[in-house]
Amino acid sequence: MPTSKFLADPEVEEATVYSVLRNRGVSRRRFLQFCSAMTATLALPDSYMTRVANALETKQRPVMLWLEFQDCAGNTESMLRSSSPDIAAIVLDLVSLNYHEVLMAGAGKAAEKTLQDSISQYKGKYIVVVEGAIPHGDGGVYCTIGGRTALSIVQDVCKDAAVVIAVGACAWDGGLVAASPNPTGATGLQAVLPGTKVVNLGGCPHNPADTAAVLTHYITFGEMPALDPYNRPLFAYGRLIHDQCERRAHYDAGEFVEEWGDEGSRKGYCLYKMGCKGPESTFNCPTVRWNNATSWPVKAGHGCIGCASHRFWDTMSPFYQRLPSVPGFGVDVPIGEIGLALVGGVAVASAVHGVARAVHFRHHPGDHSASVAPTPTTQPNGKPSPDEKEN
Amino acid sequence: MARVVIDPVTRIEGHLRIEAEMQGGKVSDAWSSGTMFRGIEIILRDRDPREAWIWAQRICGVCTTVHAIASVRAVENALGVEVPDNARLLRNIIAASQNVQDHVIHFYHLHALDWVDVTGALKADPAKTSQIAQSISDWPKSSAVYFKSVQDSVKGLVASRQLSIFTSGYWGHPAYRLPPEVDLLAVAHYLEALEFQREFIRIHAVLGGKNPHPQTFLVGGMATSMDPNEPQAVINPERIDLLRKLAAMGETFVNQVYVPDILAIASYYPDWFQRGEGLGSFMTYGDYPKGSMKDTAAYYFRRGMILNRDLSTVHPVDPAQITENVARSWYEYDGASGGSLHPSEGQTHPKYAGPQPPYEFLDVEAKYSWLKSPRYNNVPVEVGPLARMLVNYAAGQPDVKSAVDGALLAAKLQPQALYSTLGRVAARGLEAKVLAAKLSGWIDGLNVNMNRGELRIHNGDMWDPASWPKQAQGTGLHEAPRGSLGHWVEIEDRKIKNYQVIAPTTWLAGPRDANGTRGAYEASLLNTPLAIPEQPLEILRTVHSFDPCLACAVHVVDAAEVELAHEILTCV
Numbered sequence: 023m024p025t026s027k028f029l030a031d032p033e034v035e036e037a038t039v040y041s042v043l044r045n046r047g048v049s050r051r052r053f054l055q056f057c058s059a060m061t062a063t064l065a066l067p068d069s070y071m072t073r074v075a076n077a078l079e080t081k082q083r084p085v086m087l088w089l090e091f092q093d094c095a096g097n098t099e100s101m102l103r104s105s106s107p108d109i110a111a112i113v114l115d116l117v118s119l120n121y122h123e124v125l126m127a128g129a130g131k132a133a134e135k136t137l138q139d140s141i142s143q144y145k146g147k148y149i150v151v152v153e154g155a156i157p158h159g160d161g162g163v164y165c166t167i168g169g170r171t172a173l174s175i176v177q178d179v180c181k182d183a184a185v186v187i188a189v190g191a192c193a194w195d196g197g198l199v200a201a202s203p204n205p206t207g208a209t210g211l212q213a214v215l216p217g218t219k220v221v222n223l224g225g226c227p228h229n230p231a232d233t234a235a236v237l238t239h240y241i242t243f244g245e246m247p248a249l250d251p252y253n254r255p256l257f258a259y260g261r262l263i264h265d266q267c268e269r270r271a272h273y274d275a276g277e278f279v280e281e282w283g284d285e286g287s288r289k290g291y292c293l294y295k296m297g298c299k300g301p302e303s304t305f306n307c308p309t310v311r312w313n314n315a316t317s318w319p320v321k322a323g324h325g326c327i328g329c330a331s332h333r334f335w336d337t338m339s340p341f342y343q344r345l346p347s348v349p350g351f352g353v354d355v356p357i358g359e360i361g362l363a364l365v366g367g368v369a370v371a372s373a374v375h376g377v378a379r380a381v382h383f384r385h386h387p388g389d390h391s392a393s394v395a396p397t398p399t400t401q402p403n404g405k406p407s408p409d410e411k412e413n
Numbered sequence: 414m415a416r417v418v419i420d421p422v423t424r425i426e427g428h429l430r431i432e433a434e435m436q437g438g439k440v441s442d443a444w445s446s447g448t449m450f451r452g453i454e455i456i457l458r459d460r461d462p463r464e465a466w467i468w469a470q471r472i473c474g475v476c477t478t479v480h481a482i483a484s485v486r487a488v489e490n491a492l493g494v495e496v497p498d499n500a501r502l503l504r505n506i507i508a509a510s511q512n513v514q515d516h517v518i519h520f521y522h523l524h525a526l527d528w529v530d531v532t533g534a535l536k537a538d539p540a541k542t543s544q545i546a547q548s549i550s551d552w553p554k555s556s557a558v559y560f561k562s563v564q565d566s567v568k569g570l571v572a573s574r575q576l577s578i579f580t581s582g583y584w585g586h587p588a589y590r591l592p593p594e595v596d597l598l599a600v601a602h603y604l605e606a607l608e609f610q611r612e613f614i615r616i617h618a619v620l621g622g623k624n625p626h627p628q629t630f631l632v633g634g635m636a637t638s639m640d641p642n643e644p645q646a647v648i649n650p651e652r653i654d655l656l657r658k659l660a661a662m663g664e665t666f667v668n669q670v671y672v673p674d675i676l677a678i679a680s681y682y683p684d685w686f687q688r689g690e691g692l693g694s695f696m697t698y699g700d701y702p703k704g705s706m707k708d709t710a711a712y713y714f715r716r717g718m719i720l721n722r723d724l725s726t727v728h729p730v731d732p733a734q735i736t737e738n739v740a741r742s743w744y745e746y747d748g749a750s751g752g753s754l755h756p757s758e759g760q761t762h763p764k765y766a767g768p769q770p771p772y773e774f775l776d777v778e779a780k781y782s783w784l785k786s787p788r789y790n791n792v793p794v795e796v797g798p799l800a801r802m803l804v805n806y807a808a809g810q811p812d813v814k815s816a817v818d819g820a821l822l823a824a825k826l827q828p829q830a831l832y833s834t835l836g837r838v839a840a841r842g843l844e845a846k847v848l849a850a851k852l853s854g855w856i857d858g859l860n861v862n863m864n865r866g867e868l869r870i871h872n873g874d875m876w877d878p879a880s881w882p883k884q885a886q887g888t889g890l891h892e893a894p895r896g897s898l899g900h901w902v903e904i905e906d907r908k909i910k911n912y913q914v915i916a917p918t919t920w921l922a923g924p925r926d927a928n929g930t931r932g933a934y935e936a937s938l939l940n941t942p943l944a945i946p947e948q949p950l951e952i953l954r955t956v957h958s959f960d961p962c963l964a965c966a967v968h969v970v971d972a973a974e975v976e977l978a979h980e981i982l983t984c985v
Contacts, residue, residue, distance in 0.1 A: 096474020128581025290645025
């Protein structure tokens with residue numbers, strides 16, 4: 023068993039963890055709760071918890087550089103809402119967040135110096151997180167920082183990074199900024215880093231529980247968790263929302279909200295007829311939820327907008343229009359067209375998802391914007407077998 | 414003369430650049446530039462007006478909810494839709510809790526490090542910090558042991574040689590004047606506020622599924638179903654109970670931590686109540702309706718203007734007097750170069766005319782920002798918490814008057830002290846106090862409605878686009894944390910024909926206009942002394958006192974830009 027060396031000697035492990043925790047003023051119970059939560063989010067066996075705890079206690083914190091370009095800072099705010107671990111634990115314990123425009127103390131030249139120092143001092147070892155799209159139009163004048171374009175900054179900073187992570191829809195595939203007609207010629211991060219594997223944490227915003235789990239996985243195992251064809255972690259983006267939804271039984275029973283605020287909405291009926299995109303979207307939103315697992319949009323009464331889907335602003339809107347092609351419900355797309363869409367090779371996590379996506383694309387006036395969409399450059403890692411992750 | 418450049422201005426939302434001329438150790442002139450542009454208004458064109466709020470909300474993730482509220486109000490105004498009482502209450506709760514949340518985050522995480530030297534905390538005597546804490550507040554986390562543990566964690570951080578977000582600070586700068594014990598108190602509350610904001614904003618998760626970007630607004634109301642007898646209803650007695658607990662927690666934190674900290678820290682910086690005064694004219698649209706949005710006189714926060722620091726008269730606001738000017742912005746107007754346009758007929762043709770990157774300085778004699786210059790009756794005005802507090806104070810709004818008078822008394826200050834850098838900071842804290850206290854009343858209102866069977870959350874009369882007129886125009890106004898926000902929508906053939914936004918930070922951070930008149934940031938920076946020009950901490954203090962949000966401030970674009978956009982696309 024991969025964890026046996028730690029489990030075999032609990033006293034040694036106990037001493038190490040205990041001493042570090044005491045210095046930090048964090049209770050051991052709270053710390054282990056966090057390790058347990060991360061292990062569960064990553065869909066790893068319980069036995070991995072000890073290993074996660076040990077790695078977090080013994081390894082040096084990596085330096086993290088968080089860059090923002092054409093963004094709304096919603097992913098930063100989402101990270102601030104992280105509950106397990108909380109944001110203080112992330113930026114003070116888990117990583118050293120040397121550059122982050124929203125949180126860092128220094129500005130201007132002091133900020134720029136910290137960025138450059140971190141790059142040279144931790145060459146090949148630091149983590150880069152990018153939030154926001156990157157504009158290409160007119161030589162990149164639509165986003166400059168310190169007089170430099172986003173494009174030149176991101177290429178410079180990512181060149182010597184150990185890991186590059188795109189958080190949120192905009193950094194993944196251009197998001198809202200690249201939605202039709204994409205006025206600034208914006209793209210996601212992967213499109214500007216052709217030789218680098220960018221790990222994408224889509225969503226609008228990203229869910230901080232997933233991002234914390236990815237960071238934890240990286241610090242524990244020295245590599246990223248298993249990824250899908252879009253380089254998204256499978257543990258977070260591998261399952262349909264529809265299949266995890268607490269209102270699913272009502273869908274199966276044919277019980278739907280017909281009008282906002284009607285009796286069905288009070289009884290928690292299915293929101294499919296109100297435009298919910300859950301049947302063609304993948305994300306662990308219904309299980310991880312948001313804000314300390316308080317809720318998620320469908321629980322709060324509104325349909326899913328498919329915010330973790332590829333180019334969702336164009337492919338999932340109009341958001342109040344019922345999905346055209348959910349199996350077993352009002353299929354109005356010719357079967358030949360479905361086949362064509364699938365043969366077209368759209369990389370998706372499920373066939374249902376792929377069909378609806380392609381159909382939507384064809385119907386939307388902003389079709390041409392798809393031409394700047396980055397295409398996945400890597401294939402899935404294969405099966406996420408925990409045993410392969412032995413360091 | 415030396416030119417000081419701050420880019421990026423950090424601890425804000427978005428991409429802001431400040432250039433300042435120095436003469437005799439003081440700022441003799443300043444230029445404020447927004448350096449990022451997305452074009453969300455053009456992206457909104459031809460889409461379903463009912464979903465505009467989902468898109469518009471993404472203008473900003475820090476002041477999340479505010480563009481959603483302004484957007485649904487604009488479309489409802491265009492279609493003549495009144496929302497049910499429950500939707501009004503839900504929006505008031507969401508907006509007020511957003512203000513409280515945003516103000517707390519601003520003070521501790523975006524602004525405090527301008528006043529607090531984190532390294533000073535290392536030298537503090539935790540027992541003295543405990544005495545100070547207990548002398549200013551009943552907040553229970555105030556023991557010497559507690560502050561010692563915070564100090565130890567700062568020591569641990571320093572010992573690790575990786576200071577994380579504190580790496581680049583101007584520690585030891587002569588403009589820091591707090592005793593080490595107060596530094597330690599503030600560092601402890603910086604960390605506590607991180608916990609607070611995470612927990613308090615669960616109000617939005619209950620009502621909107623998540624924060625940032627809650628997802629239950631609707632044109633015509635809210636999607637938040639209510640039922641006293643249904644466990645699956647979004648709002649039921651159990652949820653009311655949770656909302657009450659969270660609101661009470663907010664009120665306690667604001668009254669026992671946030672406001673006492675402002676007063677304590679400000680007492681060491683009295684000169685900053687006389688600096689950074691800026692324009693001296695203020696505007697607020699008012700907000701928190703009691704009934705219909707049209708009944709502006711009944712808003713909890715009054716609408717009005719204060720001109721030239723004269724609190725004796727509250728002037729009316731006429732939204733028709735609002736224009737945007739692009740003489741010094743990277744846009745052109747058809748036929749009316751240097752002219753001004755009302756947002757309902759606004760046009761925006763972006764045309765970058767700045768230096769090619771990489772560049773060292775902007776050409777501040779010409780165009781120098783992606784922000785436009787909003788004007789009221791051709792005059793720049795300040796918007797934001799200070800504007801709201803001044804207008805409501807002058808109008809005699811009882812809750813605001815009592816909060817402001819109480820604070821002035823405690824700080825031994827006259828109302829004139831509010832026209833300053835710290836005046837903005839204090840106004841923000843007082844607003845949080847007033848709104849946190851108001852939250853529970855709106856939650857009670859929801860509960861009363863629910864228990865008497867008034868469960869309507871949505872007015873569906875105009876939900877079906879087939880019921881709409883061929884053309885419609887609407888305005889949605891809202892008081893966001895940073896100030897007055899307006900959305901203007903034009904609907905034709907069931908689609909958005911034109912969409913314009915004027916955000917608070919556009920009012921504040923915009924460049925000069927055709928007359929050369931400075932915007933609020935630029936005016937407020939004049940005469941700011943800099944002890945060390947390479948470490949422009951004093952400039953940051955005043956700029957941060959406005960709580961900049963640049964993503965909100967730059968959005969823009971309309972019709973003629975489609976062609977430009979297509980050209981850009983073919984280049985990519």
